[in-house]
Amino acid sequence: MTSAPHRAVVEHLVRQAVYQRLGKPMPSAxxxxxxxVVNVSARHCHLTQDAVEAxxxxxxxxTVHKWLYQEGQFAAKETVTLVGPRSRVISNLRILGPCRTLxxxxxxxxxGIALGFNLPHRSSGDIKGTLGCMLMGPAGFFEMPDGVxxxxxxxxxxxxxxxxxxxxxxxxMKLKIGGDCGLTLDRMLVRVxxxxxxxxxIDTDExxxxxxxPDTPVELVK
Numbered sequence: 001m002t003s004a005p006h007r008a009v010v011e012h013l014v015r016q017a018v019y020q021r022l023g024k025p026m027p028s029a030x031x032x033x034x035x036x037v038v039n040v041s042a043r044h045c046h047l048t049q050d051a052v053e054a055x056x057x058x059x060x061x062x063t064v065h066k067w068l069y070q071e072g073q074f075a076a077k078e079t080v081t082l083v084g085p086r087s088r089v090i091s092n093l094r095i096l097g098p099c100r101t102l103x104x105x106x107x108x109x110x111x112g113i114a115l116g117f118n119l120p121h122r123s124s125g126d127i128k129g130t131l132g133c134m135l136m137g138p139a140g141f142f143e144m145p146d147g148v149x150x151x152x153x154x155x156x157x158x159x160x161x162x163x164x165x166x167x168x169x170x171x172x173m174k175l176k177i178g179g180d181c182g183l184t185l186d187r188m189l190v191r192v193x194x195x196x197x198x199x200x201x202i203d204t205d206e207x208x209x210x211x212x213x214p215d216t217p218v219e220l221v222k
Contacts, residue, residue, distance in 0.1 A: 032164035034198035037069060038175070038218045040207035041151070044094045045080065045105040045135070051144075052099060055080055055137025062097040069199050070156060072098070083134040084115035093135075103144050105133060106151040108203045119150040123189060153206060154189040155220065156196040165222060168192065175200055177210045178217035188220075 053060055055078075062076040076095040082105060083089050090111065104127055112119035120130050131148040134141055155173060162168060169192040175185045185206060200220070202212075210216070 032198070033160045034158065036198060036200070036218055036220060038177075038200040038202065038212065039069060040204055040212060041106070041201040042094070042204055043090065043105075043107045043111055044075075044096050045082075045103070046096055046100045047103050047142075048101060049099045051103050051135070051142045052078075052095075054140055054142040055135060057139040060139075062095060062099065064097070065094075068096070070197060071195060074098075078137075081136040082115075083136060084117060086116055088115045090115065102127065102147065103142075104147045104149065105135075105144070106149060106203075108205045109150055110205055112150060117148060119148065121152060122149040123152050123154070124149075151201070151203065152187070152189050153185055153200070153202045154191050155198070155200045157190060157192045157198055158196050159192060159194060161196075161198045162190070162192045165220060167222060171222075174221040175202070176219040176221055177212065178219075179211060179213065181209065181211040183210050184221075 047055075052062060062078055064074045065077040066075045068074055074097050076097045078095050079092040080095065081089055081091050082093050090107075093105070102125065104124065106124070107115070107117070107119060109119065111117075117131055122130065127147045127149060130146045132143065132145045133148050134143050153175070157165070157167075165173070167173060167190050169190055171190040172186075173188040173190055175188050177183055177185070185202065188200065200218075
């Protein structure tokens with residue numbers, strides 16, 4: 001049985017069809033070796049196996065709820081409750097798998113305001129000196145001394161995509177977003193790895209600001 005294409009690929013095809021119907025070419029920056037996919041990354045957390053077992057019980061393994069666009073990455077069925085300052089909480093915080101070597105919670109600026117956090121704006125994995133929190137699961141609590149961030153918007157690239165855009169890991173790009181709420185997002189961090197597929201991640205605040213839809217035109221600019 002053939003699996004259905006990922007939603008991100010479907011959205012790219014929708015954008016392509018819209019441009020064809022309008023008699024316009026897709027933006028040239030999107031016509032590289034891979035389709036340009038832009039996804040809104042909702043609040044989530046990455047956990048170590050030790051943290052998962054503290055929250056869900058000894059030996060517990062994360063189970064797949066939905067496969068993500070990047071190969072081998074998935075949204076787990078398991079969720080946790082985040083307890084912030086003054087006992088403010090976020091329920092049903094999704095865990096992304098597989099397990100990692102550090103614990104990290106990624107929230108939006110709006111989430112930080114609701115929780116009473118002044119969230120540091122960091123690249124994923126750069127958690128030194130960041131805020132901590134308490135996570136609650138069905139089997140217990142897990143205290144994070146640090147690791148709560150607002151993740152920088154970034155683009156995943158395969159080396160062939162990086163060559164096409166003439167950038168390297170650690171460079172910065174711009175994302176031009178069209179439509180009625182069009183805007184340009186500066187300082188898009190470039191991340192390059194042979195395992196990556198071309199994909200931009202923005203948070204929910206950024207996605208809402210530009211009203212990102214499947215047919216919204218997008219373009220990466222160096």
